[in-house]
Amino acid sequence: MSTELEKKFNLAVKYVQEGMAKDQYANSNKELTDDDRLLFYAFFKQATEGDVKGSQPYAIQFVARAKWDAWNKVKGMSKEDAMQQYVDLLTQMAPEWYSYEGLNKYK
Numbered sequence: 001m002s003t004e005l006e007k008k009f010n011l012a013v014k015y016v017q018e019g020m021a022k023d024q025y026a027n028s029n030k031e032l033t034d035d036d037r038l039l040f041y042a043f044f045k046q047a048t049e050g051d052v053k054g055s056q057p058y059a060i061q062f063v064a065r066a067k068w069d070a071w072n073k074v075k076g077m078s079k080e081d082a083m084q085q086y087v088d089l090l091t092q093m094a095p096e097w098y099s100y101e102g103l104n105k106y107k
Helices: 004-017 020-024 034-049 062-073 079-093 101-106
Strands: none
Touching (some): 004 020, 004 034, 004 079
């Protein structure tokens, strides 16, 4: 059985992965930075897979290295804390995300 946090986390993931912010905030000129994307990635991976596995990619593997480094920074964080951090980050960036009508089909 899912907790309220898991339900909210799953909705937040849908919102981010499906780019719903672009529709909800169409008149905004805000864009996610690479650092923002990496934070979402790190919290998502920590919440869904736990601590980072494998060795750090070579520096010339820019994207893989950046993702690994971001995930490694949250190593040891609990699943629940990672889910909450993901939700909190989204709420900070898109305060009205939870009320977006595009999420209704997932609620």
